[in-house]
Amino acid sequence: MIISKQKPFEEILNFLEDKQNIFITGCSLCATSCMTGGKQQIDEMKERLEQSGKTVTGSTVLDPSCHKLQVRASLKKCKAELEDADAVLCMACGDGAQTVASVVKIPVYPANDTLFIGEIERIGQFYEACKACGQCELGWTAGVCPITKCAKSLLNGPCGGAKNGKCEVNVENDCAWILIYNKLKEQDLLDTLLEIKDPKDYSKAANPRKLVVGR
Amino acid sequence: MNFKEKLERGDFVITAEMAPPKGIDFNHIKECARALKGRVDAVNVTDFQSAVVRASSLGGAKILLDEGLEPIMQITGRDRNRIAIQGELLSAAALGIQNVLALTGDHPSIGDHPEARGVFDMDSVNILQAATKLMNGYDMNGHELSGAPQFFLGASVTPLYDPLELQIIKIKKKIQAGAKFFQTQAVFDIKIIKDFMKRVENLNIKVLVGVIPLKSAGMAKYMNNNVPGICVPDEIIDRMQKAQDKTKEGLTIAAEFIQQIREEKICDGVHVMAIGAEENVATLLDMCGF
Numbered sequence A: 001m002i003i004s005k006q007k008p009f010e011e012i013l014n015f016l017e018d019k020q021n022i023f024i025t026g027c028s029l030c031a032t033s034c035m036t037g038g039k040q041q042i043d044e045m046k047e048r049l050e051q052s053g054k055t056v057t058g059s060t061v062l063d064p065s066c067h068k069l070q071v072r073a074s075l076k077k078c079k080a081e082l083e084d085a086d087a088v089l090c091m092a093c094g095d096g097a098q099t100v101a102s103v104v105k106i107p108v109y110p111a112n113d114t115l116f117i118g119e120i121e122r123i124g125q126f127y128e129a130c131k132a133c134g135q136c137e138l139g140w141t142a143g144v145c146p147i148t149k150c151a152k153s154l155l156n157g158p159c160g161g162a163k164n165g166k167c168e169v170n171v172e173n174d175c176a177w178i179l180i181y182n183k184l185k186e187q188d189l190l191d192t193l194l195e196i197k198d199p200k201d202y203s204k205a206a207n208p209r210k211l212v213v214g215r
Numbered sequence B: 001m002n003f004k005e006k007l008e009r010g011d012f013v014i015t016a017e018m019a020p021p022k023g024i025d026f027n028h029i030k031e032c033a034r035a036l037k038g039r040v041d042a043v044n045v046t047d048f049q050s051a052v053v054r055a056s057s058l059g060g061a062k063i064l065l066d067e068g069l070e071p072i073m074q075i076t077g078r079d080r081n082r083i084a085i086q087g088e089l090l091s092a093a094a095l096g097i098q099n100v101l102a103l104t105g106d107h108p109s110i111g112d113h114p115e116a117r118g119v120f121d122m123d124s125v126n127i128l129q130a131a132t133k134l135m136n137g138y139d140m141n142g143h144e145l146s147g148a149p150q151f152f153l154g155a156s157v158t159p160l161y162d163p164l165e166l167q168i169i170k171i172k173k174k175i176q177a178g179a180k181f182f183q184t185q186a187v188f189d190i191k192i193i194k195d196f197m198k199r200v201e202n203l204n205i206k207v208l209v210g211v212i213p214l215k216s217a218g219m220a221k222y223m224n225n226n227v228p229g230i231c232v233p234d235e236i237i238d239r240m241q242k243a244q245d246k247t248k249e250g251l252t253i254a255a256e257f258i259q260q261i262r263e264e265k266i267c268d269g270v271h272v273m274a275i276g277a278e279e280n281v282a283t284l285l286d287m288c289g290f
């Protein structure tokens, strides 16, 4: 899931400084789960904008905001409200905001900061889990991502810095390499760690990437 | 006879460590170098130690070389990608620097430019691999070099680590990638280094145990709480607390440790990290009778 967090309201108002009429879009998937772009957050945003003197011409929860065909179809249904608007405030991830911006003609502003690909551990607690490196290493690391969970993205084992199992960079985090070691040991697969890993092929993560799947 | 030859012959070797200045005034490091000339076998030059901006290790190593000392150029994966690391290694060799210590590097977040992007394109094992490739006349991607460097490659290890087996696995990889000698994190408890040496007995590696002369009891406590892999035992903290002349007591403790290491042939040498008090290293060597 793409984890996002709402921007400070002042920053949002700054974007909208000389815009009076605003149309709000949300997203039914990640942003809804992150509580940054669901129906409820849209209603709250509408209220705050109106309190700040803005007019909200309408809103819709896109399903989802990163699906261009869906976005185009959904926004078509809001044609009138969009025509009345000077700007769109997009409550989705950065991807969702770009999709909306590619479909409408008026300026689109992001209401959220997009943080990472991660998991929801419980409501309101999100942890980064994958950096979309382009060649997944999980097969030999007991399901713990060394690229993301190790602060230095090390592939050949830990630095010397872990203390009591915690990462030297941030003691709130477990050292990814100790997690990997413990799990591999449990599975009797420690020998896997003896193999030297060449430096990663970062050309696989050179942006912007695209994927076209043949049918 | 140089550092490599002495180590290979089985002599007890001594290395020190210096950080290039933050600025272009190398006078202090040069003075320290002169005081150590002929008394240590080699001197590590740190590479933006603790992720702090300074003159580079290549520059520092060249200056030590000019002062007649044998440098061990440290190089980390934090600030350079694989192109820059290979280039730095080639430049070092061309300038006459033979000893290289490969490190992963501290994270930028602990340094004086915490906003910097950490590179970590290669870790310590990869840097050793790259250096070995260069020594064979090729870059990492197999392109031929005009003139191959010759390096004596080293790496670091933390003997106080839980689980130690994880460090041992990494040592094995470093050996396979070309490391010929290891310098350890500072050790204060002889038992820790003895246990560690037992664990690596059959690996046939050259180990220089790290020594930090204490300056105060507070410094020891600070390191215990904040520096991974360092544990100063209570009785040493006690001695520091009771001592009148703290600097002298710190040096005495270090000298006793070094002598025991040498007399009992526990390691192949010592690596003295004076962290900012390099001027004391000569005194320490006097006390050890070197």
Ligand code: SF4
Residues within 6 Å of the ligand: A129, A130, A131, A132, A133, A134, A135, A136, A137, A138, A145, A146, A147, A148
């Ligand atoms: S190795 Fe990590 S970053 Fe790469 S694809 Fe797998 S989970 Fe994602």
Ligand code: SF4
Residues within 6 Å of the ligand: A149, A150, A151, A152, A153, A154, A157, A158, A159, A160, A161, A162, A166, A167, A168, A169, A174, A175, A176, A177, A178
């Ligand atoms: S302590 Fe562990 S997780 Fe943190 S940077 Fe070092 S190896 Fe990676």
